Amino acid sequence: MAVSVDQLTAITQRYIAPKIYDNIFDSNPLLKRMLASGQYKSVSGGTSIDLPLNYAQTTANGWYSGADSLDTSENEQLTVARYDWKSLFAGITITEEDELKNGGSAGVLKLLASKAQIAEKTIKDALGTGLYSDGTTAKSIIGLRDIIAVDQTVGGIAQSTNSWWQGIVDSTSTTLTIAAMNTVFENASIDSEKPTVAVGTRTNYTRYYNLLQPQQRFTDSETAKGGFVNLMFNSVPFISDSHVPSQHLFFLNEKHLWLCYHPERNFSTESFQKPLNAQVKVSRILWMGAFGSSNNRLHGKMSGLTA
Secondary structure, X not given: OOOOOOHHHHHOOOOOOOOOOOOOOOOOHHHHHHHHOOOEEEOOOOOOEEEEEEOOOOXXXXXXXXXXXXXXXXXXXXXXXXXOOEXXXXXXXXXXXXXXXXXXXXXOOOHHHHHHHHHHHHHHHHHHHHOOOOXXXXXXXXXXXXXXXXXXXXXXXXXXXXXXXXXXXEOOOOOOOHHHHHHHHHHOOEOOEOOOEEEEOHHHHHHHHHHOOHHHOOOOHHHHHOOOOEEEEOOEEEEEOOOOOOOOEEEEOHHHEEEEEEEEEEEEEOOOEOOOOOOEEEEEEEEEEEXXXXXXXXXXXXXXXXX
């Protein structure tokens, strides 16, 4: 008589490797750098997050001699860039049946813990995407494509009427060359202030790699310790990030980028709840904060690289 399960399968358990192998999430180095830096700031409250800005010189100045009358007029010199709080979540839901089936020694990998781990990766992936947003998602944090621009309103300040608040933008170069990269880098540098990292797509990372002679392919050991392959450009690491939009390359001064978070919403996990009409358990991982820049002219981008 034919049976549907053979004898070996009937008495032999399947082997389940005690680890989840990630097949979906990709590189997220800029977020990792921000989270590990002093620019990831805890802010415990407030209706918004304000960064004070100096945008004008003192007009009362000049050479004088002896008893000359000196200008005592006062002029506006300070303002703030105002960034609104934004909230992000990733849900964790498990049915009671699945949790029971996954219990005891049968659950080599615990389903609930695995789903929580995936939710944490998901929320960080979404936050990494938000760092490069262009304003089309209204509920998202403001992103680098808005910050490094010449015609956007960033922190409540219109770049089109305040040139000092514009980023350094090269939207015309379609071919990646060291000369074009250097132009953007130098334009985003003032005195000792200069970009601290270059972040591009994998395609533009490879293009830069191919521009270098083998003896020029230096790397930054600190960035490598973080698990990210990198090359050096003008003494700063060049890394690829899967969240960078197509055709883009960014030169960022990380000292002037701020990722703020509320201490009660710093990837915090809610207690599990059980709705009255379903045998499921529900929780969420939550983050609330803001991303902003305190000096846009110290960041640059190339946005039209196709070759």
